[in-house]
Amino acid sequence: MTDSAKPTLLVVDGHSLAYRAFFALPVDNFSTKDGQHTNGVYGFLSMFVNLIKAEKPTHLAVAFDTSRQSFRTREYTEYKANRSESPAEFRGQIPLLQDCLAAMNVTVLQKEDFEADDILATLATQGAEAGFDVLVCSGDRDTIQLVNDDITLLYPSVQGVSQLKRYDPAAVIEKYGLPPENYPDIAALVGETSDNLPGVPKVGEKTAVKWLTQWGTLDALLENADKIPGVVGGNLRDHLEDVRRNRRLNRLLRDVELPVGPVDLAVQPIDAQAVREIFARLEFRTLLPRVFEASGIVADEEPAAPTVALPASRSLTPAELADWAAAATGEVGVTVTIEGGLPARIGLATGDEAVEATWTPDAAAALAPWFASAAPKVFTDAKPQVKALGRAGVRVDGLAFDLLVAGWLLRPSFPDKSLADLVDRYLGEKLPEADPTQLVPETEGATPGQLSWFALRVATALRGELPASVATVLTDIELPTLLALADMELAGVAVSHEKLSGFSGELSARADAIARDAFAAIGREVNLGSPKQLQEVLFEELQLPKTRKTKTGYSTDAAVLADLQESHPHPFLDLLLQHREATKLRQIIDALDLAIGADGRVHTTYVQTGSQTGRLSSTDPNLQNIPVRTQESRRIRAAFEVGADHESLLTADYSQIEMRIMAHLSEDPGLVEAFNSGEDLHRFVGARVFGVEPAEVTPAMRTKVKAMSYGLVYGLSAFGLSKQLRIEQSEAKQLMMEYFARFGAVRDYLRSSVEQARIDGYTETIFGRRRPFPDLASPNRVLRENAERAALNAPIQGSAADIMKIALFRIHHEFAAEGLRSRILLQIHDELVVEVAEGEWDAAERIVRDRMGDAAALSVPLDVQIGRGANWDEAAH
């Protein structure tokens, strides 16, 4: 912009334009994968970005209506009364749109009792007076009255939101035959059906313009109404009051009191990170570069973060560092950088001082006592550092805080990934980072000591946000668990390469043979691993009936293939299923084999922040989904063996822990009795539901109530139950009714827990772990119902996770305290795998059984099943 050019103020009616976009764009193409509709948001932003690129405003604001009520509805209750309620699917998008605009640092204005157009009128008028070129963008025709030499209207044409027609005074005269200030007079005479403002019958634009041209003003026309000839003249005389009322209502207010004026609306650089985040959430991809590109408004640079006086980090010798640590009072921030799995540098910090040293064997010896002490330590991501220290022979205790774990507990849906994220979110500052694209970085990254200093400050900020119950979960469950997990990962589990490689070869040969037969069955070769090619074969060449729809076509998953085989038997179907099974197993085996380390053991990584419910997840490789269901697949489990220096594997699992938690939470007398009776759960429940003696419960009955019981925990519907059991929906409904007739408190509990979550906005486990559920209030049914099922499940699955974690770290602790060499190797949600050292079986078994059994005091007992064997398969029971 040159100095001589006038600044340009662009004011936009967010509501009317988003509404047009909502109807213009197909919702199917604009929904997130969990069902949130985004077509209105997308359409608006797309238009908005084009607008900014084209007009390059220097000042900018978007106005919204607050509700349907305004001073106009009070004056005339019928105002806009004919408008049907805007669809909930649209209303739900407005807050999302406002979030996007906030991330783009665009001023959003709305005011109770006024419409967006009144805000536009006020800003436009003030802007014109202050010497701006003003652009008004609105889909409401009443804004035509604002047009003058300084104010131009951009009005979406009927073709679509992207086509904006420019109205300057000349354009208005060309279209309506009168200057802009007269437009409301025309509209008052003609009426506005969309606002429910009836005009003079039989009077359209032509007549209105003719009259106004003849009489000069609306007042003159109305005063001389008795001189108008013909039927329309009579109509005018009959509707004088309507016309006066219309004129009052369609006059936009130009003096609404606003917190800002035009000069306050200077375009701000966007918050690039915030935009990235919300666009990722809304699954907008192509829009991101367009927003970044749009000139005038955006800067792709990070916003200037407040500069903070970083303490210099003093480099010390290991001995000096150890002395410094020993002398420190209060919490110490710790950062251990890792190279090749071992500590490389170590930085420590208190609130006002940062120090660091290079890791050496001397450092290990000097610092070991401090690390093993109860002196409180704050880490950003403790587990890998604790492991590196462990490899160097340094044990860690006194873990007081872990930023990643704490951040995850606070917001389990969007766990922060790094200290930089946390510094940004909780301190609003920018962590100095070396430019990774520069071989010789121009900007220095923070040193380990400085990182520790930041970590300590973030910890303070984060603590302030943690509710008491969540802080307790962190201290009493998560942090002790973290230390136990570090040891489990270091230990790894012995896996036999010999057993695996033999099996892999077998499966390869089998898969090839099956593939040949499958190709013969259809007369050509296809890629059996390609769903797309399979669809061609099944639904076009073999003419099999279309199955369940997916996003890209029709499903070919195992359940669908089994159904097809029943209704339209074809040898290809069965061969395909067999091929899938063989290749899947081989794939798992090969991946596992590849993961065996030089020590003959597989070391997984447990992701403590990997779930929304409190469970762990396992990666590289995932050892929580090793097959178990089929005879064949157990050969894989048989390859998980006791290590050479130990005696046997012990497996321990909770039986029906989630049902027990449900019994505890619901206090259902029937269910509580079931668990206290010692009878098989499903037999007991089956006897109640079907009104027979436990001994008379048939396998079919047991299967049904078992599916129902497990389904309950997941928010199962009659439809889902019927599908699972392959029974009629009516029968499923009947089964649910019988079930709830006997176990009504279960249903009451499930219902009330979702209702409570709707009120609180989050669910809570027995131990106080929280999970937020904003979507319980969503107007989008798919979204809301998904949230309801997840909210129903979260306290149950989460409490089970809490209980297992408590048992886990207590066992880990007790093994050490009793000086045992036995150790926990794996956790698979409700199961532990323990490697028992020679002569320690009885002690280990006792500890595992007791600590799992008494991890929580519920109103029903926690039942623990234990098995023993030389490998995981044998140890199962």
Place this chain on the structure above:
DNA sequence: GTTTGCACGTA
């Protein structure tokens, strides 16, 4: 080269 969708393994 990266991302997405499908399919499938576990609790």
Place this chain on the structure above:
DNA sequence: CGTACGTGCAAACA
């Protein structure tokens, strides 16, 4: 139209 995960492949995208 049943919760919570991670992985590998093919296909689509850049």
